[in-house]
Amino acid sequence: MKTVRVNASSSYDVIIGKGILDSLGEKLQSAVGACRLCLVTDDVVDSLYSKKATASLEAAGYSYEKFVIANGEASKNTANLIALLEFLAEKRFTRKDCIIALGGGVVGDLAGFAAGVFLRGIRFVQVPTTLLAAVDSSVGGKTAVDLVAGKNLAGVFHQPSLVLCDVSTLDTLEPRIFSDGCAEVIKYAVINDRPMFDRLGCGIKNNVEEIIADCVTHKAEIVAKDEFDNGCRQLLNLGHTVGHAIELCSNLKISHGSAVAIGTVLVTKMAVALGICPEEDLYLIEDMLKTEGLPTRCDFSAEELAALATADKKRSGDTITLIVPYGIGNCKPLKISVNELVSYIKKGL
Ligand code: GLY
Numbered sequence: 001m002k003t004v005r006v007n008a009s010s011s012y013d014v015i016i017g018k019g020i021l022d023s024l025g026e027k028l029q030s031a032v033g034a035c036r037l038c039l040v041t042d043d044v045v046d047s048l049y050s051k052k053a054t055a056s057l058e059a060a061g062y063s064y065e066k067f068v069i070a071n072g073e074a075s076k077n078t079a080n081l082i083a084l085l086e087f088l089a090e091k092r093f094t095r096k097d098c099i100i101a102l103g104g105g106v107v108g109d110l111a112g113f114a115a116g117v118f119l120r121g122i123r124f125v126q127v128p129t130t131l132l133a134a135v136d137s138s139v140g141g142k143t144a145v146d147l148v149a150g151k152n153l154a155g156v157f158h159q160p161s162l163v164l165c166d167v168s169t170l171d172t173l174e175p176r177i178f179s180d181g182c183a184e185v186i187k188y189a190v191i192n193d194r195p196m197f198d199r200l201g202c203g204i205k206n207n208v209e210e211i212i213a214d215c216v217t218h219k220a221e222i223v224a225k226d227e228f229d230n231g232c233r234q235l236l237n238l239g240h241t242v243g244h245a246i247e248l249c250s251n252l253k254i255s256h257g258s259a260v261a262i263g264t265v266l267v268t269k270m271a272v273a274l275g276i277c278p279e280e281d282l283y284l285i286e287d288m289l290k291t292e293g294l295p296t297r298c299d300f301s302a303e304e305l306a307a308l309a310t311a312d313k314k315r316s317g318d319t320i321t322l323i324v325p326y327g328i329g330n331c332k333p334l335k336i337s338v339n340e341l342v343s344y345i346k347k348g349l
Helices: 020-031 043-059 078-090 105-120 131-137 167-172 175-192 194-200 205-225 232-237 240-249 256-273 279-291 302-309 338-348
Strands: 002-007 011-017 037-042 064-069 098-103 123-128 145-147 150-154 162-166 319-325 331-337
Touching: 002 205, 011 020, 011 205, 020 043, 020 098, 020 123, 020 162, 037 043, 037 078, 037 105, 043 064, 043 098, 043 167, 064 078, 064 105, 078 105, 078 145, 098 105, 105 123, 105 131, 105 145, 123 131, 131 167, 131 175, 131 205, 150 240, 162 167, 167 205, 175 194, 175 205, 175 232, 175 256, 175 279, 175 331, 194 205, 194 279, 205 232, 232 240, 232 319, 232 331, 240 256, 240 302, 240 319, 256 279, 256 319, 256 338, 302 338, 319 338, 331 338
Parallel strands: 011 162, 037 064, 037 098, 098 123, 123 162
Antiparallel strands: 002 011, 145 150, 319 331
16 A cells, blocks of 8 residues: 655545555545445446445444435536535535545536535545546645536545555556556556656556655656646646547537547657657557557647647646647646647647
């Protein structure tokens, strides 16, 4: 078992280990103490892991309510957010109480947002059950729902009180969902850790507990420096600005991880064309993503992608910031004008 401490506006542990869902109730006793709990999950995770989670909560003396959404990105919407808030109010949850987000990024983002705004903020705990949520979305306090105009356009920063990651839950993931998380793992290595990139060559699945701890350690360092995403945290958006546009162009048929993989290759190819990144690194990144079962190209035009990328949160006035690799382990922000975006994307297609 490994524990990584996140020091943000509030500090908390990320506990990573095999079979630790059984100890959820016990870990909550020290992280949040006595309170009522609302377990938020999706229908797929509910059938797999709610029983184990709630048995542990009951053994530790907790009472709980359960709120279940449909599995999938389409559930990360304002209707479900309002339904969850109404549920919390109807069940008379108070400021002392706590939400448990048991599931992937959709559950974590939605439940975290509800925790951030219900009664102006109650506590919540992340229990990620996908690789993507384990290495990225469960840590750092970004919460959100999607709006019609774009992904994650409404949300709050709200740090969890604890993240408990049972790596055994990854065993039941469909290969394509595991691959989605691999895109985020590879992202951390490309951003600032070439030795980690080299280690990933042994296969992410083969060493997953250690790899999750490495990613979370990187994220904790970044969040400690820039919790509110005004500086170095933006590096974590590698592949995401174009990636979000790819997800939207595909009507969410292309998953987040696949879109990030394509977006990462696109900005790396762009960096090679600009003469700032060695071509060899592009091939290494592309090969690593393919080995982990991810796509690296899409058929959308630069015009289609630019139109949707400009709705992204990373736009500021007439400029947009892309995160660009100068080589594996060395990424930097590149601020360009919105008008130039089409020609930049063309370089990466
Ligand atoms: N997922 C990017 C971040 O947490 O900043």
